[in-house]
Amino acid sequence: MTQAHPLYAAMTQAIVDGDQEIAADLTRQALEQSVHPMDAINHGLLPGMDRVGESFSCGEAFLPELVMAGEAMKAAIDVLDPVLNRLGSARQVAGKVVLGTVQGDIHDIGKTLVGSMLTANGFEVHDLGVDVAAEAFIEKAVAVGADIIGLSALLTTTMINQRDLITRLEKQGLRQRFKVMVGGAPVTRSWADEIGADGFSEDAIGAVAIARQLCGVA
């Protein structure tokens, strides 16, 4: 079994505390100590987000804590992004992905992470940001000749917009032209099947594997 890196616990705590400076600084130190960016994310940073999410669910933390944890996470990912991008630029384009968080939803950390991982693995990613209307996804996908439209949703109330996009593609005769990949904390395989999505993943690493499959990349 691999030993936990001594920095992980402090990284988790920096996210829980919502401390952008410390989160970024510890992440820099982790890279200097040859920790792989994905290990820093999965073992150092994400456990902090989960803890804050759990505290929020049971009323021990409130919206400001969620916001601060989110900002600390983003500061840490900003440190990791150039490294992830470097890993990706050495490879051939595996496929084009138009990515975003669906309309009504402003959660962007998981979506951005999925984008970084796809980029790191050679995909050309067009990230439209958050609160993206279905038509904006479709217009961009047509414009860049995308292989995949990737839809992130973090709220049970916004998941429905993943289905809406697929319905629009069908109505516009574009369903066969693009593969649709869905994800986000409340999204499950059975939801993906129910709405007729082509791919689903519960995390960023899995999203890369699914995108490769959808693009027929070995």
Ligand code: B1M
């Ligand atoms: Co919000 N929020 N939030 N929030 N927030 C959740 C999602 C919630 C579960 C918290 C809780 O109650 N426990 C809850 C949703 C409940 C539900 O719908 N059932 C919730 C709520 C209720 C809300 C508000 C409504 C709160 C309010 O205003 N009263 C509000 C909604 C605003 C809106 O969008 N309209 C809100 C706001 C916010 C903040 C702005 C404060 C902040 C977001 C900051 C930001 O993104 N810049 C925030 C945060 C931080 C969270 C939690 C704590 C963390 C989310 C996160 O970033 N996780 C979250 C609780 C939780 O999830 N533990 C919560 C880390 C991230 C890396 O994981 O996004 O799941 P995740 O992404 C993963 C996978 O899901 C997957 O890969 C990623 C990497 O592994 N994935 C994909 C994601 N997208 C994918 C796409 C793919 C494939 C895989 O293919 C295309």
